[in-house]
Amino acid sequence: MSTDFYLLSKPNCPLCNEALAQLHQLQLEEPIRLHWVDISEQPELYEEYALLVPVLVREADDAELRWPFGEQLMEFVTV
Template sequence: MTDFYLLSKPKCPLCDEALKLLHQAKPENPIRLHVVDITEQPELQDEYAWLVPVLVRARDDAELRWPFSQPIEEFLNT
């Protein structure tokens, strides 16, 4: 099982849309999704404040930034 982190923040319509797309995705293998509120971590807030939502693959720290330029399934299966 591969871990992914969705960097998000409260009251973010784009973050809600990204989460919706992730729930609709059909990855080849099971994934574990962690939703991270960047406002609770100053270092993430500083780095990603205007970039969220960002999907991060834990094993290699690869990032898929909004608007997702790559199909989600492709990123989840890489």
């Protein structure tokens, strides 16, 4: 069973692209479902996350992993 994650991002965000690349490089035993969320299309998200993106949100418990992901990324997606 795969878990859903949401990558909060905005247009023209090099760090968001780097975060996506890091996610694709993970060697996972179980797949995850990754949803790309453009916060610029949702004013309430933009207000809260404009200066924080990229942020990875785990749907199961609404936990957030903020940039830079570092070594916590693997643990975050495999919980």
